[in-house]
Amino acid sequence: MKQAAILVDVTRCTGCNKCVDACVNANQLGDPKHIPQQESDGLSVHRWLAITESPEGSFVRKSCRHCLSAACVSACPVEAMYRSPEGIVLYDQDKCMGCRYCMMACPFGIPRYEWDSAMPVVGKCFLCNERLSEGKLPACVETCPEQVLTFGERSDLLAIAHERIAKFPQKYLPTVFGEFEAGGTALLYISDVSLDFLGFNGATGDEPYPELTWNWLEKFPVVSLGTATLATGLFWIIGRRMQAKLAQQQTNQTPEEK
Amino acid sequence: MNNMLRTWIKDGLWAIVFAAVVAAVIRFVVGLGAGSGLNDATPWGMWIAFKLGFVALAGGGFTLAAVVYIFHLERFRPILRRAILMALLGYGSFIVSLIFDLGLPWHIYMPIISWQHHSVMFEIAWCVMLYFSVLVLEFSPVILEHPLFKHKFFQVILHGLHKAILPLVILGIVLSTLHQSSLGALFLIMPHRVHPLWYSPWLPYLFFTSAIAAGMMALVVEGFLVERWFKRGMHFDLLERLGAWVPLPLGLYLLLRLSDLFLRGVLPGALDGSWQSILFLTEILVCGILPIGLLAIKKVRESREGLLTSAILIIAGILSQRMSLSMFAMRQSTGLDYSPSLAETLIAFGIPAAALLIYLFFAENLALLGDEIPNPQATAKLRPLWMFSQDTPGRIIFARRSGLATFAIALILPAMLNLPISDTSANAVQPAIGWETLRIDGNQTGYIVDFPHVEHQERLTEQLGSKESACATCHHLNYPDDEATSCSQCHTDYYQPISIFNHTVHQKSLGGNVSCVECHETEHVRQSAAICQDCHETMTAQEGESVFNPFASSYKDALHRRCLNCHEQKAVELDKPELALCSTCHTYYESDQLQTNLP
Structure with missing residues (x-):
């Protein structure tokens, strides 16, 4: 697999939160009903996936976007954030110093920190990397009762997304969210409402974030x-x-x- | 300044340091969350802002080194040593501060073994590491000149350092240039966080030029302070020259900053009247253009007041730029507010307080201030850091310091006990969507009904036997674009509890018209039908309920039950009958329409 990806069909989501439950169980994030105080969008170090509400009231999955050129990966000074061969953004807590530059750099504001621990780590979706290597689907994809989520190769999913949009033009906005944002993300969305609110302080631009600092570093x-x-x-x-x-x-x- | 005042100031600095030590213990025991105000929305706060300030003020080190060694302006040598010490203490403060800021500070060596050269932070880690070493080497002759180190071994090192000073200086300049500008480059990747008036693709250049200006002006202020404290060592003529030159880097910084904002079309935002725009204008006009104007006038520059005022204004402007960029005007990912905690603030101020004490220690003991008067106290041994005057008896000092320490601990510990320790159970309010309660605005009128999702799930699972069929009761997806069944499909009647027994479905699944006898023994009426439990074993009628479960309560009852039960209970408990009145939620003139006062 060149680039693992998930396609999210926002119009199908009923907000049942079963994916969140599955994610919590699969990654052993503790009590699924435990909602730490330090959150307002549902994400935390104990919750790598959240169903948020768009301004229009639609249920929208919020989790790591697994950017093709990820700001967090380029920001991390010690390669604790890195991309796997499948294009998944992973985290190695044995290398992490805890500088939290990844959290500052992420244009979607995704990585979360274990603030209440004396030995804190960063928490975010790892696309069920271990389950994938066992040949299983990501827990959220496997669980979703509404077929909101489709897992696969990014190019295939892009084709599916465009096909669905072409088939039901009155149902979907003519954009695949995540196709170009921040240089493209592995999480693709098709939706009937604008998903610009997922970006940090308005829509995220199309330019890959690592270039912003590389222009100087080079x-x-x-x-x-x-x-x-x-x-x-x-x-x-x-x-x-x-x-x-x-x-x-x-x-x-x-x-x-x- | 009399001795009494000096003693009090030193005591004050020590008190801050003691308090910071207590705060530091708290921070490491309870973690960053409780030890600081940082949170997921604001992962960087006061410590980063202070760090940027320390390094900006340390800019005098490489500037003066360049002036003396590269430009051969030997007359500045008297203030070179203190410039190097300022840089050393600035970078030292940066490193100490970093130890508190890092989540896993014992991994601080990681950049040495795990290289990631695409990260600005990586470059900064290396530059700080190397430049701090260079500064130690540049400063160590001052220490080794002390009579304490008259052994031949030290003299050989001293000799070697004197030989190596030029390469060290050049290395220091290169590292400083890279590091000062990289601190600005750190923020290039977060245009979404930095306020537009402070963001610029030219941040590296802005940081570099302003660090030169801030470093020069820090030396001016330091000169005044040193004179006040030691009654010597000011070198006003040299400071006046610094004042004459500073408009160059400062003007360049202002020019770059303004022209970038203008070219990108952000500059009109400076006039929108927000507090950010006022802060920005103050930085540019009062702390930038005004001091340049003041320093351009020879008479003002050559007056003590004029020079000091300009220097303070410039430093304030540049520190404000660093702190606004990284703290005040930083935007957050979610709505969570950031305000520095007590422990965080104490640590942030404790570090520069300790640096000041170390500065005084060096200035009192070593030939630092660069004037020809030999330091009378620098005799055979170094006076310990904790002593404040040669002629004060040791026991008095000990009493004072331990008193201060006790006071600091007594003051900080109660505050620690009040720290918000994260409590997993203390979360009464459920999120807008989610687990136990969904908020449903069925009529899309803005009036929201809390839908007890888990309660429905559990009840339906029990009644239907499996979780899947429970979900499918409402989320069945048999309609085009179906998302969830509306409440009224079950709660059909507004006023009466209603049976949601679906006769047609049962009839069909049991074989159509021939299936009547499966349930109806005699007449084809409800009274003659078999009870549900005959087939659905898990379905048991509650006391007072019909055997023909499941019943859905009326729409009205279902809605009322979400609030009313608790309201009635609380009305009795708290003796506040008004809590349970209809008019608490319904305004009387719109009795036919649900009009709530609740959000």
Whole structure:
């Protein structure tokens, strides 16, 4: 599988939260009815998947989008956030320092932190990576009674999504949400309402987020070499000039002293 | 400044440090959530804002090193050492602060072994690590000159350091350039979080130029403070020169910042009258353009008041930019508010307080201030950090310090006991959608009915035998675009409880017209029918209920039951009969329409 993905058909979701239940059980996130206080969109370190309400009142899945070029992966200084060969954004808590840059960088505001622990970790959807390797479907996909979720190769799902939109143009908005946002995400949505609210502070742009910092970081060799050369050069040139000046002063002074 | 005042100021700094130590213990015992105000919506807060401030103020270190060594302006040498020390303490504060901020600080070495060069944070980790080492090397001659280190071994090191100073300085400049600008680049990836008036694709350049300005001005303020404290070591002529040059980096910073905002069309947002726009305008006009104007006037610049005022304004403006960017004007992912907790604030202030004490320690003991008067107290041994005056007896100092420590602990501990410890049960309010109660606005009128979802699930599961068929009762998807059956399909009658026994379905499933005898022994009327339990073994009639369950209560009763039971109970309990009156929820003039006062 080149890029694992999930297609979410928002129009089918009844908000029954069975996917959340399944997610909690599959990932052993504790009591499914335990809702920590530090949340207002339903996500927390104990809840990697939440059903939120759009401004229009539709039920919309909110979870890690598994961006094709993920801001969190590029932000993490120690490769604790990384992409698996299947394109799943995974997390290695043995490497994590807890700087929370991934949380700051995520354009969807997804990663959550274990604030009430003295040894905290980051929590977010890992697309049931372990279940996949056992040949099973992600827990949420397997559980959904309404066939809201479809799991598969991203390109296949994109085709399905566009097909459904073409077949029922009056039912769906003509956009596959997640096809281009933030450089494309593995979570694709088709919907009758705009899903821009899932983005952080309005719609998320199409440009891949890692490029924002890479544009600067790729200048590093030039900047460091440039600064070093400039500093050495200036030191040398100014030093020589001052020596010359000093020498000249001395030669000027010598006759007078005579 | 008299000795008494000095003692009090030092005591104050110590008190903050003690309090911060208590807060630090709390933070590590209870975790970040209870030890700070940080939360999922605001993962970075006060500590990051302060860190940016420390590093900006440390900018004088590499600037002065460049002035003295690269530009050969030897006359600035007297204030070079204190500039290096400021940088050392600034970066030291950054690192200490980081230890509190990191969730797993014992993994702080990870950037050394697990490289991820696409991360700005990775570059920062390395730059800080290397630059701090460079600063230690640059500063260590000051320590090694002390008579305490007159052994030959130290003198060899000292000699080597003097030889290596130029490469060290150049390395320090390169690392500082990278690091100061990278701190700005850290925020490039979060245009969604940083307020538009502070966001800029040129943040690295803004941070670099402003760090030079802030570092220079920090040296000016430091000069004044040192003079006040030690009655020497100010070097006003040098500080005045710094004041004359600072408009260059500061002007460049302002120019870059304003022109970027203008080019991207964000600048009109500065005039919208919001508090952010006022803060922004203050930063630019009062703390940027005004001091440049002041410093341009020779008379003002050469007056002590003029120079100090300009320096303070510039520092305030740049610190405000750092803190607004990373804290005040930062936008949050969800509606959760952020306000720094007591422990967080104490730690944030405790670190610079400790840095000030260390500065005083060095200044009192070492040849730091760069004037020709030898430090009379720098004799054979270093005076311990906790002493505040040569002639105060040790026991008095001990009494004062331990008193302060006790006071700090006594003050902070009760606050710790009030910290919000996360409680799994303390969550009375259910989310808008979800587990136990769904909020349903059936008529789409904005009036919401709480639908006891779990209750329905459990009852139907019991009645129908399996969870699947329970779900399918309402979520059956046999209609096009069906989502969920409306309440009225079961609660058909508004006023009367109603049987939801579906005769047609039973008839069909039992074989059509020949199936009557399956249930009806004699006449084809309800009274003659077999009770449900004959076939559905789990279905038992409750006391007072018909054998022909399941009954759905009337629409009206179902709705009322969501609120009224509890209201009636509370009305008796609290002796507040008005809680159970119809008019509590229904306004009398619209009695036929459900008009609630509830949200």
